[in-house]
Amino acid sequence: HGKTTITTMTAHILRHTGYGCNAFLGGIASNYDTNFWSSEKNVAVIEADEYDRSFLKLSPDIAIITAMDADHLDIYGDEKTLQDAFVEFGSKVKPGGLLIGKFGLKRLKETGVERRWSYSLQNESADVYASNIKIEEGGYRFNIHLRDSVLSGCELRIGGMHNVENAVAAVAVAAELKIDDEKIKAALAAFKGVRRRFEYVIPPKRLSEGAYVQPVLVDDYAHHPEELRALLTSVRSLFPQRVVTVIFQPHLFTRTRDFADGFAEMLSIADRVILLPIYPARELPIEGVSSEMILKKIDGKDKQVLSKEEFLEWTKHHELNKEFGEVIVIAGAGDIDALVQPVKQIIENK
Template sequence: MYDNYYFIGIGGIGMSAIARYFKHEGKNVSGYDITPSQLTSALEKEGIEVHYEDRPDLIPLNTDNTFVIYTPAIPEDLAELQYVKDKGYAISKRSRALGQITAGKDCLAVSGTHGKTTTSTLLAHILTESGVGCSAFLGGISKNYHSNLLLGDSDALVAEADEYDRSFLQLHPDVAVITYIDADHLDIYGNKQNVVDAFSQFASQIKIGGKLILKEGVDLPLDSIKAKVFRYSFNKPCDFYASDIKPLAEGRFDFCMNYPGGKIEHCTVGVPGWINVENAVAATAVALSYKKINPIRVKNALASFQGVERRMDIRYSDSKKAYVDDYAHHPKEIMSAISSIRNIFPDRKILGIFQPHLYTRTRDFAAEFSQALSGLDSLVMLPIYPARELPITGVFSEMILDKVTINDKTLVQKEDLLEYLSSKDIDVLVTFGAGDIDRFIKPIEDLIKNV
């Protein structure tokens, strides 16, 4: 065991949860990120040293007593990464470190190309509120616990199983759920079949005697899977599904949660949107497949769930205007989000701001993005957020914008966004994206409140 843990890319949502874990374990934790953020500021307040320059001289010198964890999102030519490799530090990707932490625990893994973060956070909340307890490494900041890390005394460990870079193949779950399998991360996988193959391998790694919760309609080869397979659905009868769904105020629903051998009547989820009913079914399926839990406790946990930051996150709402922020960065996520927002705010005009994430994703799904964003009433496109990528010739936000079918659409530079919005008559505003669009959340919220 090491005394020093150093993180390259510490500001990432998954990296920061592991950093917090080792800080809680009494280790010396520090790290680098490219730019300050609300998350890195929180880490610093918790006593974790973070710097924002690529400086190998700030890495702990003791190579024998320092473990380095890095994210594949950082460039290979980063000086700090090259330094730790050259100097012989013990080094691991984030996914491997998470896999090592989950070893010896009852791993409850939440995977899928969409819905992982809300489902895993709901699952952790159900286990916590029901008295089963758990630790959890989440891909977002829980509004109930104000953190992406939960620490409990039980053997249960909830892990968000990320398919990017095949990271989830470091996990060997006791129970796993697969929410969706769509083409994504094609810079890694090349085509959808390779995505399906990776999920199939992940499912085959569920321990003997374990359970797989698979969304109804997801086509996955089951030949190599040792686990017992259950299906879940929003409202199609199967092992776990919602029925008697009735709309309530503010986009919420009353529904009956059906599970093998029983049902929980008059459930509600504490956050709006039909998609969160589906997420609740998935989370409940994992929880009930893991332990026998009092149905009333499940029902109470769903009702008290406050959501996740940047996931259908209603930042402001009154009778005249509203602002919603969402992490959606894939066409299907955007379509689902717009559908839910129209349900929450019926007969309202929706202005969407979208920042494409990655040149490769923009190139690969430009037509699908255009179709999804055409479901808005008005659209503001921002330039592509490159993240780890270099520009690709001919790939710009205009690839999407030009094929959007609504008339009220425009491209705005980030530095001009707030001025542009101040001139608009806003009804419902929503921000979409996985890049640095989150830096605008507070300024937009202030602008909406003061208009």
Template sequence: MTLDQFKYVYFLGIGGIGMSALARWFRVNGYEVAGYDKTPTALTSALQAEGMAIHFVEDVEQIPTAFRENRDKTLVIYTPAVPRTHQEYIYLTENGFVLQKRSQVLGLLAGQMKTVGVAGTHGKTTTSSMVAHILRHSGVNCAAFLGGITNNYGTNFLLNEPADELRSVVCVVEADEFDRSFLTLFPNLAIVTSTDADHLDIYGAHEAVLESFARFVSQIEPEGTLFMKQGLLLADKTKAQVQEYSLQEGDYHGQNIRVENAVFKFDLVYPGGIINDIELIVPGFHNVENAIAAGAVALKLGVGAEAIRAALNSYTGVRRRFEYVLKTDDAILIDDYAHHPAEVKAFLTSVKALYPDREVTAIFQPHLFSRTRDFAEGFAESLSIADNVILLDIYPARELPIEGVSSELIFRDIRSKKKQQSTKAELLDVVRETKPSLLVTIGAGDIDQLLPALKSVLKDQ
């Protein structure tokens, strides 16, 4: 299959962060694009403003007529989150349309360019966006398909400049392990940030997660390079060159890491040199480590040390990744997408390092019943870093409730000085009573929809 044979592209689940990036690529490149999603969001509104026809009710008749009447020229891209009982999915399947998962199409696109695949159970969105920003800032012709909206560019998709030879273009791809999607990629360069247990509703056991990552790195081109977080057991799973990185050790590492005026500063040590005095606008020890990995890839691609420093110093992050919503002398509100115990721990540890004299109040919304069940103890331990924890109900996302699984599984083991459970409806009143000077919101659900109201509460107090 080649993409040249299609004129129309229809998305089932167009509002997802990865799906919307693909939709934008097809739209920019002259295809007619339309799609369905379950609920309208700011992202779907942006896509509609860009000329894409989107509807929010399962209804075959709302698929544009030209798409339905030209099935041989229509490519359907779907997300695994769409149930097989979906009316439109059934219609498209039974009527001979070409259906492809997002990951399959992304693999087709990326395979035409020099690909950098950034994988890991956490850290991949920030790291991939850092790589893309360094390249774009340094004048390297690149495309990027990212898992979050970058603050520097206001999008999750960067379009490359026209090129006579596509292999001269660098394509940065966030390589997602969910549903083993990243196994459609055969990158030239790859970063693996972590291989912790996650998505056990898909994988069943941590061993299966590790097997999937082993397959991913085995697909790196033999003349390519794997930049691996030190300590991961993947070096013997690939024919590519392996270079390790970490916060303080490895072929690429940091030194002189310090916090000055709530800003993380460090030197990046690499084989043959040091990039001194990098300042990260986006704070966190984990982001220092992500920047080390991104810098390693940029060096491999021929970007100079001075250009890397300038790019990292101007990197402003990804929405919902250590994002300041409010920052005044009296009140601070930070939002983060963390939804795995290791991510929560990294985030709260960094907040504590930045503001050692402030009491941290953390609002956490668990994501998925299965993830809560599998990692309740780990979430409780990580959340206990905060001084005060406000725990919300589980955000179900794609799942139905599981008997006996609720936020209580986490709550009972939290050891913070203060803790309480709350519904979203009660949350604003709880925060008014708490009067926090440093409030953080954590979770991958819809907690971000409460940020404007929480910001108002903090400003009013």
């Protein structure tokens, strides 16, 4: 949903431009190898967490709401109760403050916040949006339309079209803080992303270096159907000719049960799907709920459930597509990240 990336991008822009901030992030910023830093400046960029309603303890000057999709139903019970909490969070913006919300979130007006901006990837009906997006070497070049100006020639050197939309939201914050345009653009171009958020573990090689035969390895934290949609559609748009293999570890029995159809639909975007057993985290098993529940709903025939050990064995014997090239995507919020370096080593030794 972009929460961690937008928080990290915003904090990076404030730090890189010299504006300064304290940062509390939900992921490791690749530029700084940390999820926290302090500053003398009385400004804090915080990733708010709706999981246990802890975000209701905050009273921000500027707030961004990226989504109100059903999630954490083990806490909230139903989607309306979850959305009620987001409305309450939005209402905590200080008087004179700014609420930035993804275009199409209908309940933002219920917050009662006077200054509200909407952001979007390319929808011109939004208050801030991107245009003239061009794919360049696994990244993007684009313009950002703000309320009363245009930031032309922005560069983002990380993958994922959804990250262009994330950049729109982060730049909207920087513009509200009156940071210089050229400094914002320089910071954006220098942004290296967040660990496990469309992270290139084996990056794409330039065309001159045989881009279409060298494999690409992407690691991502996606653990909700909408996050998988953003991830896999971005892979498809960046690498249209390549075979796409996704390895996905479902996270939580309740989430697998509630969103099995959605997971299957999004995983069907890939050419080949390997599912690992469900990562239980805080939960006990639920009878009848397993990765096979998703597997049988996935379109296509090249799909299977493997243990972590079986998957590593599969990787050793897998023939990479040398004609069109291959993108291997590792996704999930459990302990699947422990497989990333072993997989990288196996691929690089082929």
